[in-house]
Amino acid sequence: SQELEQSPQSLIVQEGKNLTINCTSSKTLYGLYWYKQKYGEGLIFLMMLQKGGEEKSHEKITAKLDEKKQQSSLHITASQPSHAGIYLCGAAVPKAAGNKLTFGGGTRVLVKP
Amino acid sequence: DSGVTQTPKHLITATGQRVTLRCSPRSGDLSVYWYQQSLDQGLQFLIQYYNGEERAKGNILERFSAQQFPDLHSELNLSSLELGDSALYFCASSVGTGALGYGYTFGSGTRLTVV
Numbered sequence: 001s002q003e004l005e006q007s008p009q010s011l012i013v014q015e016g017k018n019l020t021i022n023c024t025s026s027k028t029l030y031g032l033y034w035y036k037q038k039y040g041e042g043l044i045f046l047m048m049l050q051k052g053g054e055e056k057s058h059e060k061i062t063a064k065l066d067e068k069k070q071q072s073s074l075h076i077t078a079s080q081p082s083h084a085g086i087y088l089c090g091a092a093v094p095k096a097a098g099n100k101l102t103f104g105g106g107t108r109v110l111v112k113p
Numbered sequence: 114d115s116g117v118t119q120t121p122k123h124l125i126t127a128t129g130q131r132v133t134l135r136c137s138p139r140s141g142d143l144s145v146y147w148y149q150q151s152l153d154q155g156l157q158f159l160i161q162y163y164n165g166e167e168r169a170k171g172n173i174l175e176r177f178s179a180q181q182f183p184d185l186h187s188e189l190n191l192s193s194l195e196l197g198d199s200a201l202y203f204c205a206s207s208v209g210t211g212a213l214g215y216g217y218t219f220g221s222g223t224r225l226t227v228v
Contacts, residue, residue, distance in 0.1 A: 033216050042115065042203065042221035088156065090217075100146065100169050101217060103156040 003027075004091055004104035012110045013079050021107045023089035025070040032072045033090040033101060034063050043088065046074075076109075084111045116140060117220035119204050125226045131192040134223045136204030138185055144168070144207045145187040146217060147179055151200040162187055194227045201225075 003026040013019045023032065031050050035043040047056045052067025060077045076083050086108050090101040116139035126132055138145050147159040158171035162181035173179075176194075181187040191198060201224050205217035 035219070040201070040222075040224070043205075043219040044115075045216055045218065048216050100158050100161055100171070102158065105155045 004089055004102060006087075006089060006104035006107050008107060009105065010108040010110070012112060015080060015111050015113050016078055019076050019079055019109065021074045021087050021089075021109075023072045023074070023104050025091055027070070029065065029067060029070050029072070029091055031092040032063075032065050033092070034072070034074055035088045035090060035103075037086040037088060037106070039085065046087075079109075079111045081111050081113055084109055115218050115220060117142075117204060117206050117218050119202075119220035119223050121223060122221065123224050123226075125228060126194060128194055128196060128227055130194050130227075131190065132194065132225065134189040134191070134202050134204075134225075136187045136189070136206075136220060138187070138204075138206030139218050142206035142208050142218070143185065144209065145181055145185070146205040146207070147173075147187070147189050148203040148205065149200050150203060150222075154200075156203070159189070191225070196227050199225055199227045 005024050007022050033048050034046040036046055037043045047058055047063050049063055049065035055064045062075045065072045086106045088103050088106045090103045092101055118137040120135045124132055143164045146161045148156050149159055150156045159173040160179050161169040165181050176192050179189045201222045203222045204220045207217050
């Protein structure tokens with residue numbers, strides 16, 4: 001089965017500083033999804049990457065997909081307290097088991113004002 | 114509001130009891146997925162239904178069962194509850210049979226506490 005490993009597991013960053021989260025897959029990536037979860041709440045879709053080398057940005061968040069390395073990174077520029085939460089990457093397993101999404105363990109982000 | 118509705122938001126029950134969690138998918142979505150999130154296991158896929166039929170099973174215990182009704186809402190039944198079943202249970206929905214190209218829309222979850 002596909003496994004996703006996220007690093008770091010948690011990080012504390014000073015407001016205004018940049019941060020990067022990595023997601024590495026044990027198998028070929030056919031689609032990589034980034035979600036954000038506020039503590040104890042639901043998951044909010046951030047962005048989806050499907051092609052190798054693809055890069056997407058939304059406000060101050062940028063995600064990239066390196067298909068060869070089977071890895072994606074999420075970068076937040078000039079972090080704000082609103083960026084605090086748990087970031088999860090999810091990968092789709094095509095054809096097998098209903099194309100379900102499997103998720104990494106998450107990265108907990110705390111932004112210090 | 115994501116469009117996926119889960120009820121109840123919180124549930125406290127005793128060991129050995131049975132509970133039912135309910136999910137209404139986003140309008141137009143035919144697939145419903147159930148996930149369990151606990152501190153030690155992370156977000157684990159339980160089961161998927163597509164247009165009323167079971168499509169995929171994950172790490173779902175035999176004490177747990179689910180179904181999707183003709184109006185596409187889904188229920189997750191948890192029985193003979195144990196302390197370790199305490200977790201956040203999420204429902205997600207998608208248009209097609211899977212995540213590829215579309216992703217999922219998640220509900221806000223049901224927090225189950227077994228005492």
